[in-house]
Amino acid sequence: MSQPTAGGDAAPATMRAIVVTRPGGLDALEIKDVPVPVRKPGWVRIKVKAFGVNESEVTTRKGESDAEVTYPRVPGIEGVGVVDETDEGSGLRPGQQVATMMGGMGRTYDGAYAQYVTVPAGQVIPFETSLPWDVVGALPEMFQTAYGSLTTGLDLKAGQTLLIRGGTSTVGLSAATMAKEIGATVISTTRNAGRAEELRAVGVDHPVVDDGHLAEKIRALVPQGVDAALELVGCSVLADTLRTVRRHGTVCFTGALAGQWSIPDFTPFMIPVGVRLTSYAGEAADLPADVFARQLQAIAGGRLKVPVAKVYRGLEQVRDAQAGVESGTTAGKHVVVLED
Template sequence: MKAVSIREHGGPEVLEWIEVEDPTPAPGEVVVDVVAGALNRADVMQRWGLYPLQPGWSPYPGLEVSGRIGAVGEGVTDWKVGDGVCALLTGGGYAQKVAVPAGQLLPVPKGTGLAEAAGLPEVTATVWSNLVMTAGLKAGETLLVHGGAGGVGTMAIQIAKALGARVVTTVGGPEKAAQARELGADVAIDYRTEDFAEYGPYDAILDVVGGDYLERNVRSLAVDGRLVVIGLQKGLEGRLDLAEIVFKRASVHGTTLRARTKEYKAEVVAAVRENVWPMIEDGTVKLLVERTVPMSDAAEGHRLLEAGGHLGKILLVNDGSA
């Protein structure tokens, strides 16, 4: 089979479409014949060398795919060869085939195309695990979502609204602000001209930005507020006022989904299937796809992602699979 390899750390040009060994399913795994994958910021960080791989992780990028099961490992009883699925991965999705623990598989939601479904597992699992399982977001609370035009942001806006929250989001420019409001955001803030702290306080904040947003995030929290940091686009360091945390009884969480155990991921996937899949199937929540590009031209996908002008997901489609 072929997969996208990272030749060396650097720009998109270091991504190469090369021949590699076919995966085989270990006990409890299946092999998915990949129809499509989707891009995530973690893939870019891995390419730059800012996301160190842990033992056992695939060297190939890609955290979510869709396709059909091509082989089933020992002990797998809920899935069979030929089933159409999408899957949450630890890596390896930029390929024609990938081995996946069976607990990280999801059926393709009704009304969603097989290729399109590649853009669902990572964002839905990220949003549900952080907003509900970590932050404990409740109906009637106010949520601030940073990066409301990205894959995670567009999904977070919709899921939070479906849960009954008031949603405020930051975006870059009036066009994206209008699009965020169409998705359900109650307030869309242009971060280039407005200070999101002025629109608080917030019961929960989902932050994909990091860096110097930390101080303003904490200052913007309500009493008993929760900040969940899941991205580091603006850097690794920020100022933390401990008095703000103590007197507000606030909490700050830093999380990544990729490094979690397969047991935890299976728990998240099960929760997503139970709670989010019905929202997708009845149209309450929609996946936004900005562009599809060939898997063999993943470098172009990375250029589009880093340019930052997209709304929603960018998909990588294997030849003949569109």
């Protein structure tokens, strides 16, 4: 059986959503009136309050995602809001604040660029906070990816030294704040020397300008090599990143901001002796609710900074938000807030 919608009101029959019917430019992001999604057993319907805008959604809009993406599609790999309808016994209740991300959202089924979204219950994270939706909306995907990379991928410990390659990306900025909270020394990269202060603002100890050749620069700072490196730029620089890490240190491949996901003619001998290479591509379950709650408390208490680039109001501004992501001129997350 289903629990009733929040406040006891029935959900409307239709909603507004961004729909991509065909790959294309920003004009492919069309606002349409569509049926409110019907919730399947084991799924949760969420009234969306805010969502972050991500590179992967730009890729989906352009038709550059992998074959699993089909059209028409409502994009959006993450969102925050309140439970509208759920199964009895799900552990969730109507009106409860929740976050959701990944798991095929906006790719194999419709995502969060809409007033309502339905997702499997297993990828719903409940929380309680008085933080505004524009702050919370920036968090799910970048926190999950950063946290999973630092913990599952790198097993980062207090006192260790971490290199983040791709530091001004949203995941890079989030990873820096989390790594400092863990107690690590953080070295983080930018291709633009003018953005070094943005890295220092989130606690980075050593901003480094990345000209494609980092190994010597990092070894000048840490002669024995860093303990851990988070690779967000991609395979085009991976061999160089591997050379920044000490013997028995670890590189975690998480992203490919430069667009290269594979290495032609790869050989394992490109990995320096004793250096470990792993990867991370996790899901919502990798960000436990208690960890998310601690992060929200740290934000509310001023101990953790949220890198928000710009906040947009309403679906009418989604094109502007994606344009902002594509421009790459402002560090941090672009967030869309939906008005009631």
